Amino acid sequence: MALFRAESLAVTYSSSRGPVKALEGMDATLGQGEFLSVLGPSGCGKSTLLKVVAGLLKPSAGSVMLGGAPITGPRPDVGIVFQQPTLLPWQNALDNVLLPVRTLGLDLQAGREKAAALMRLVGLEKFSAHYPSELSGGMQQRVGIARSLVHDPALLLMDEPFAALDAMTREHMMMELQRIWMAAGKSVLFITHSIPEAVFLSDRIAVLSERPGRTIRELEIDLPRPRTLDTMADRRFADYCNELRSLFAAQFSDPVPHQVPHQ
Ligand SMILES: Nc1ncnc2c1ncn2[C@@H]1O[C@H](COP(=O)(O)OP(=O)(O)O)[C@@H](O)[C@H]1O
Ligand SMILES: [Mg+2]
Structure with a gap:
């Protein structure tokens, strides 16, 4: 059974220049334990979709169901990682990870143990007492990932979590995320505009059209x-990337190069 299902989803923002259709006729499903990437160009409505699933934004039309129930607001069984780590600068790493435990009023003692275990999972056990300003961007993002998992959510929503990182940290973080996902057994909705990132991480990729975004293609990554x-050096990896690049080149007004150069 699908953990999450969006059907004919539409979101229209009202702005000073009139209504902006961000999503229209958008369908998506996410299976239990599945890693789904939503891939699309900048401005196509990816963050809008994430906000709807997070219960932070009400759709204008269509339905979104999570665990068989309509999404009516933020839920404790969802964890969110934003593009920026959004840590509290005056709290150390461990206390930042503990934030959802405090806001949800969960048991603090059990929360502390879980937070310490998650700091180990993200490879930061030696940095619990460090403040955000004492951590690199990649480390802060890993604290953000630990924080998103501390209340043991069934669903993890990630909005371009590595976009602000340099290329090397980004590759490292992709490995880390795969390891965490395999160890923690969560369902992940991962938003990205990076084709290689989506192919590397995903069980399945939903490709969105330009705004208003809707799913134009789904691709299983076997x-x-x-x-x-x-x-990443595998022929099949390059084939998937090329297939997606061709799709973008055919669909979008600002096409990207068709072929990956062979290394
Ligand atoms: N609060 C808002 N008011 C008006 N327009 C918005 C608002 N938020 C986003 N948009 C517009 O909706 C479209 C989709 O935005 P977004 O979901 O952030 O795209 P993406 O995350 O794919 O880059 C964009 O054209 C954006 O400018
Ligand atoms: Mg966005």
Whole structure:
């Protein structure tokens, strides 16, 4: 059974220049334990979709169901990682991870143990007492990931979590996220505009059209796990990337190059 299902979803913003249709006729499903990427160009409505699933934004039309119930507001069984780590600068890393435990009024002692375990999971056990300003961008983002998992949500929503990172940190973080996902057994809705990132991480990719966004293609990524740096040199990895690039080149007004150069 699908954990999450959006049907004929539409979101129209009202702005000073008139209504802006961000999503229209958008369909998507996410299976239990599945890693789904939503891939699309800038401005096509990806963050809008994430906000709807997070219960932060009400759709103008269509239905969104999570665990068989309509989404009516933020829910404790959802964890969110935003593009920026959004940590509280005056709290150390461990206290930042504990934030959802405090806001949801969960047991603090159990929360502390879970937070410490998650700091280990994201490879930051030695940095619990560090403040955000003492951590690199990649480390802060990993604290954000630990925070999104501390209340043990069934669904993890990630909005371009690595977009602000440099290329090397980004590759490292993709490996980390795959490891965390495989260990924690969550369902993930991962938003990105990076084709290689989507292919590397996903079980399935939903490709969105330009605004107003709707799903124009779904692609299963049949590559063995755990995926490694070698995966990125695999012929099939390049084939998936090329297939998606061709799709973008055919669909969008600002096409990207058709072929990946061979290394
Ligand atoms: N609060 C808002 N008011 C008006 N327009 C908005 C608002 N938020 C987003 N938009 C517009 O909706 C479209 C989709 O935005 P967004 O979901 O953030 O796209 P993406 O995340 O894919 O870059 C964009 O054209 C954006 O300018
Ligand atoms: Mg966005």
